[in-house]
């Protein structure tokens with residue numbers, strides 16, 4: 001079936017899309033090369049259909065999403081790409097969509113920023129709805145990325161993302177709040193998270209959409225796809241180079257901040273879709289580094305208490321294999337106000353106050369002690385003079401999101 005790929009109301013290209021599989025069969029005609037998603041068009045203005053399909057698949061719920069298999073069974077749908085076409089591919093993180101060519105609709109009438117959306121798909125993903133009768137598919141939950149169970153809801157007129165943790169500790173929602181507190185204290189631009197509990201006492205994190213109808217999130221992965229990386233350039237340097245090419249100000253400082261907070265919380269999943277840039281969706285101007293989001297896979301979220309205490313086997317992404325090596329990329333620690341981190345133990349304790357069923361006191365103490373010792377280490381290197389070491393031999397081998405289905 002023929003669709004138009006749209007960027008708000010800009011006609012980007014006509015596509016032939018297979019409704020049965022959700023696959024883009026052909027880019028029929030290009031109308032606007034500039035407004036293509038980042039990383040699809042080469043220097044000569046040629047759009048790559050395979051790359052466009054990769055981008056399109058990346059818009060759909062990943063197969064590794066907790067509970068997606070069950071949801072597809074309920075909806076009697078073979079693959080999550082089919083869900084994309086049922087909501088015009090609209091999202092709450094960017095402004096792309098596909099318009100069936102026989103329909104006379106505009107971005108104003110369909111977008112999720114200004115218009116209400118159905119809760120049905122969210123309910124199915126939440127395991128709350130067990131039949132597909134009368135399902136209204138017009139929902140941004142069809143286009144949400146990431147492995148954890150999640151849904152968008154309109155709360156007091158604001159678009160909010162609700163996100164679960166993974167079994168058995170369900171720790172990620174609490175970690176998001178602790179990361180928010182640390183970033184508040186250090187003045188790091190971030191998405192602010194809080195925790196709510198459902199009727200069964202299960203915790204979820206809640207955060208507001210940091211994208212508006214005029215902006216969009218472009219992940220670091222996409223930013224880096226747009227420019228070829230030379231083999232003698234590290235992933236870190238390639239990202240900085242791309243951002244500087246786009247004229248993004250203060251990118252080095254923003255990455256310094258992200259590396260430091262990821263060190264403090266021992267983040268194990270800062271893959272290349274968990275940070276990025278915000279651009280103006282109308283003018284295509286690159287605006288600023290995205291505020292730090294998705295910091296929940298941290299603080300030993302999937303480890304036993306003794307493992308949290310030992311601090312061994314902490315994974316590191318996106319630039320180096322260990323957090324200590326990654327700290328070597330930080331150009332300045334001068335901005336860190338260590339005084340502001342004093343008393344963080346009390347805040348951490350408070351966050352976990354209502355988590356008793358999942359997280360016991362020993363676990364909380366282990367988390368506090370690991371955070372305190374990491375802050376101490378950081379303070380030690382911040383005051384000693386050091387050289388920046390960026391060695392491409394230390395680059396991560398793989399950059400993939402955690403697969404929580406293994407923990408289910």
Ligand SMILES: Nc1ncnc2c1ncn2[C@@H]1O[C@H](COP(=O)(O)OP(=O)(O)OP(=O)(O)O)[C@@H](O)[C@H]1O
Nearest residue numbers: 093145146147148207208209210211273293294401
């Ligand atoms: N507050 C937000 N505003 C807009 N878009 C968001 C927001 N939070 C997350 N997103 C988008 O939704 C995606 C999934 O969210 P998030 O990364 O928090 O989920 P996750 O399941 O923890 O992901 P992962 O697979 O990395 O563990 C993000 O990659 C981003 O594109």
Ligand SMILES: [Mg+2]
Nearest residue numbers: 146273274294
């Ligand atoms: Mg994520």
